[in-house]
Amino acid sequence: MIWGVLQFPGSCDERDAQNACELAGADTRLIWQDETSLDGIDGVIVPGGFSYGDYLRVGAIAQFAPAMAAVKEFAAGGGPVLGICNGFQVLCESGLLPGALLTNEGTRFICRQGDLVVQESSSPWLSEMNAGETISIPFKHQTGRYFAPPEMLESIESNNQVAFRYAEGQNPNGSLNDIAGVTNEAGNVLGLMPHPEHAVDPLTGSIDGLKLFRGPAGVVA
Amino acid sequence: MITARILIRPKEGILDAQGKTVEGALPALGFSGIEHVRVGRMVELQAESADRLEELCEKLLANPLIEDYEIEIV
Numbered sequence: 049m050i051w052g053v054l055q056f057p058g059s060c061d062e063r064d065a066q067n068a069c070e071l072a073g074a075d076t077r078l079i080w081q082d083e084t085s086l087d088g089i090d091g092v093i094v095p096g097g098f099s100y101g102d103y104l105r106v107g108a109i110a111q112f113a114p115a116m117a118a119v120k121e122f123a124a125g126g127g128p129v130l131g132i133c134n135g136f137q138v139l140c141e142s143g144l145l146p147g148a149l150l151t152n153e154g155t156r157f158i159c160r161q162g163d164l165v166v167q168e169s170s171s172p173w174l175s176e177m178n179a180g181e182t183i184s185i186p187f188k189h190q191t192g193r194y195f196a197p198p199e200m201l202e203s204i205e206s207n208n209q210v211a212f213r214y215a216e217g218q219n220p221n222g223s224l225n226d227i228a229g230v231t232n233e234a235g236n237v238l239g240l241m242p243h244p245e246h247a248v249d250p251l252t253g254s255i256d257g258l259k260l261f262r263g264p265a266g267v268v269a
Numbered sequence: 270m271i272t273a274r275i276l277i278r279p280k281e282g283i284l285d286a287q288g289k290t291v292e293g294a295l296p297a298l299g300f301s302g303i304e305h306v307r308v309g310r311m312v313e314l315q316a317e318s319a320d321r322l323e324e325l326c327e328k329l330l331a332n333p334l335i336e337d338y339e340i341e342i343v
Contacts (some may be wrong), residue, residue, distance in 0.1 A: 152286065153286055155287065191283075
């Protein structure tokens with residue numbers, strides 16, 4: 049099993065994402081922005097960072113990278129795609145996920161450990177977790193306020209596309225309905241603002257993030 | 270070539286964190302009587318024609334979910 053981790057100019061969490069995939073039992077390959085083929089890749093991670101300097105709007109430029117065209121095709125074929133933080137923003141901008149991310153309500157960059165509550169979902173990314181379970185992973189972003197217009201929000205909620213919510217009282221950014229992560233309708237594409245790839249080693253306090261990476265891999269390390 | 274100015278703003282009803290922060294700084298600087306500060310951006314560009322500017326806004330310059338835009342040909 050080989051997972052591709054995208055790399056744009058300005059990405060910064062791609063090595064941690066690779067490390068997480070490897071701990072979950074998968075081999076990895078970095079995929080540079082101008083690659084056009086995902087042949088041989090079984091899963092894709094769009095990592096965190098500041099792609100293309102986040103100029104114009106977070107995630108706005110990266111959606112036009114050749115590698116993203118390949119990711120769209122991969123996702124349309126049912127391939128598992130995970131966007132973390134800036135990767136989540138890129139997936140929203142590229143239309144693979146519903147909604148948009150806005151500047152945190154308090155405008156500050158936040159960086160702290162926090163709790164997410166797993167929601168009812170058929171996504172393969174959540175197959176190693178149970179609805180109602182709480183996981184502890186780092187929150188680390190400045191543009192993480194999830195927003196969707198009322199009609200879109202309603203359809204996301206009724207289709208069980210909300211994958212994670214911030215635990216009660218822990219919404220750090222003003223996200224609507226405490227939403228921390230959403231999936232596409234099919235469930236194979238997941239995006240979330242907090243960082244599961246930074247919670248894979250007991251040294252840093254929690255290994256809850258590993259469960260996500262084990263999900264579609266079907267590998268129990 | 271034509272010159273276009275494209276004004277992009279957060280949609281009404283969406284909390285504009287940047288505008289709120291700017292507004293919050295005003296009293297300390299001695300400004301009073303200023304409210305409803307909203308911060309957007311202006312993109313100025315030259316184009317052979319205005320034909321595809323709207324498409325450009327929809328696809329790249331603005332995110333229609335969260336932002337409104339106006340195109341002004343100068």
